[in-house]
Amino acid sequence: MKFPKPQTLKSIAELISCYYVGADNFQVLGMNEIHVVEPGDIVFVDHPKYYDKALNSDATIILINKEVDCPQGKALLISDDPFRDFNKLSKHFKPFQSANGQISDSAEIGEGTVIQPNCFIGHNVVIGKNCIIHSNVSIYDNTIIGDNVTIHAGSVLGANAFYYKNRPEGFDRLLSCGRVVLENDVDLGAACTIDRGVTGDTTIKEGTKIDNFVQVGHDTVIGKKCLIAAQVGVAGCVIIEDEVTIWGQVGITSGITIGAKAVISAKSGVSKSLEGGKSYFGIPADDFRSKYKEIASIRKIPEILEVLKKKGGD
Numbered sequence: 001m002k003f004p005k006p007q008t009l010k011s012i013a014e015l016i017s018c019y020y021v022g023a024d025n026f027q028v029l030g031m032n033e034i035h036v037v038e039p040g041d042i043v044f045v046d047h048p049k050y051y052d053k054a055l056n057s058d059a060t061i062i063l064i065n066k067e068v069d070c071p072q073g074k075a076l077l078i079s080d081d082p083f084r085d086f087n088k089l090s091k092h093f094k095p096f097q098s099a100n101g102q103i104s105d106s107a108e109i110g111e112g113t114v115i116q117p118n119c120f121i122g123h124n125v126v127i128g129k130n131c132i133i134h135s136n137v138s139i140y141d142n143t144i145i146g147d148n149v150t151i152h153a154g155s156v157l158g159a160n161a162f163y164y165k166n167r168p169e170g171f172d173r174l175l176s177c178g179r180v181v182l183e184n185d186v187d188l189g190a191a192c193t194i195d196r197g198v199t200g201d202t203t204i205k206e207g208t209k210i211d212n213f214v215q216v217g218h219d220t221v222i223g224k225k226c227l228i229a230a231q232v233g234v235a236g237c238v239i240i241e242d243e244v245t246i247w248g249q250v251g252i253t254s255g256i257t258i259g260a261k262a263v264i265s266a267k268s269g270v271s272k273s274l275e276g277g278k279s280y281f282g283i284p285a286d287d288f289r290s291k292y293k294e295i296a297s298i299r300k301i302p303e304i305l306e307v308l309k310k311k312g313g314d
Contacts, residue, residue, distance in 0.1 A: 001177050001199040002030035003093055009061065009075050012042070015092055016085040021067070022075025028061055031089055033219065035237055036200040042089070044082040083165050087175045090199075094177035097123050097141065110147065122158070128184070140196065146184035152212070154191040157182070161198045161218030161236060174198060176218065183207075189214065189230070205242075217254065229266070241276060250285075263288075 009026035013019070029040030034050075034057050037043045043059035045051055054062050055071055063077040063085060070076050079085045103109075103121040110129035115121065120138040127133070128147035137151050140158025151157070157180045164171040178197025183205045188194075189212035196202055197219040204216070207225040214228055217236035222228070224242045232246050235254035240246075244258055247266040252258070259276020269283035279288035286294075 001032060001090075001094060003028070006040075009077070012061075012089070013077055016077070016079065016088050018063075018085060019067075019078040020076060021070045021078065022061075026061070026075045030199075031086065031093075032059070032199045033197075034059070036197075036219070042077070042086075044086040046082045083172065083174065090175040090177045099123070104141075116153075134190075140180070142179045143196075144179060144181045146182060146186070146206070148185045149182055149187070151188045152190040152192075155188050155193070157194045158196045159193060161195050163198055163218065163236070178202065178219065180204075183224075186210075192216075195236070211248075223260065244276075 007028040008024060009020050009022050009028060010024040012028050027040060028042060031042040034043050034054060037057050037059040039058055039060050041059045042061040042063050043054050043057055044063040045054035046065045051064065051068060054064065060074045061077060062074065063079055063082045065079055065082050067078050099122060102119065103115065104123045104125065106123045107121045107125040109115065109127045110131065112130040113127055115133045116135040118136045119133055122139060122141035124142045125139050127145045128149065130147055131145060131149045133151050134153040136154050138156045143158050161174065161176045163174040165174065176196050176198050178199050179201045180194050180196050181201045181203045185207045186204050187209045189210055191212055192210055192214045194202055194216045195218045200219050202216060202218055203221045205222060205224045208222055210228045211230040213231045215233045216222065217234055217238065219236050220234055220238040222240045223244065226240060226243060227245045229246065229248040231249045234252045237255045238252055239257040241258060241260035243261045245263045247264065249267045250264050250270065252270040256270065256273040258274045261277045262274050263279040264270060264285060265281040265288065268281055268285040271284040274280055274285065280286060281288045282291040
C-alpha cells in the first residue's frame, strides 16, 4: 500500500509513538508485507527468526521490536509491538469508510455492464465494460474488475485476510487494506469468496474461470486461463501460474507456487510447491501415477499379511 503522499520517518514515528534510527526527513512511501515490499516501504517484524529476512528485504524502513544494527541506506522504527503499530498505520492511512447506499457514488461502472438487484458496490470500485454482476454480490472498497467479467450470485470480493496474532487475551487481527483485482474475461461462480490483500493485491488474471464455492486467500495470485472447480480452498500468498487446472475439494496451503499447466485432481491436499506440466493427486499431493501405484500397493497389504501368517504357521 502506498501512502497518498510521501511521509517522513519522524512523522511516522510520531503517529505510532516510537523511537527511530535514521534521519528525521528519511522518506517513507508506503507499507507492505515482506513478500511485496519495495524501496520506500515499511515492513514489520516481531520475531528474531525473521529479523535478517526483514532487514535484507527490499523494504527501506523496518518496524522492529529490538534495536539492531541498521543496514546502510535504511531506517528503523523501534516498537514494543510492531504488529499493533502496523495496524495503527493501516487505520490512519486507510481508515474504514461506511457506506451510504448499495452502490457508492465513487464507484466507476463501465458501459454495458449490468448490476443485478441487491448488489453492494463499495467505495472506489472500478468495474469495466460488458460485465454481469448477479444478485447479492458484495464488492468491497477499492476492488478492480476488468471487462467481460461475470460474477454469480452470493459471491464476496474483498473480505478481510485471515491473518491473526495469538495473544493471551485472544486473537488480534492484522487489518486488511489491500485490494482484489480481477482482470478481463474472468468468470466467478456462485458463493465464491476472494479475500483482499493485507497491503497488496489478491489477483485473478485474464481468462481464468472459477466454479461455485471457491475460497481464495489474501495476496494470492492466480494466473491466466486457469480452471478451478467447486469447493477448492486456496490459502494466502499462493502463486498459481498460467493454465493450471484444479478439480473440486482441493486444499492448498499458504506461501507455495503451483507451476504452469499443472493439473490437481479432486480431494487432493497440496502442502508444498508443485512443478508445472504434471498431474497430481492425493494427500499430500504427489505425481498422479506414483500416487496410484502407492494406493495399489497399500491395497495388497492384507493379502501380503495373510501370506505371512500362513508361512508363520508352517
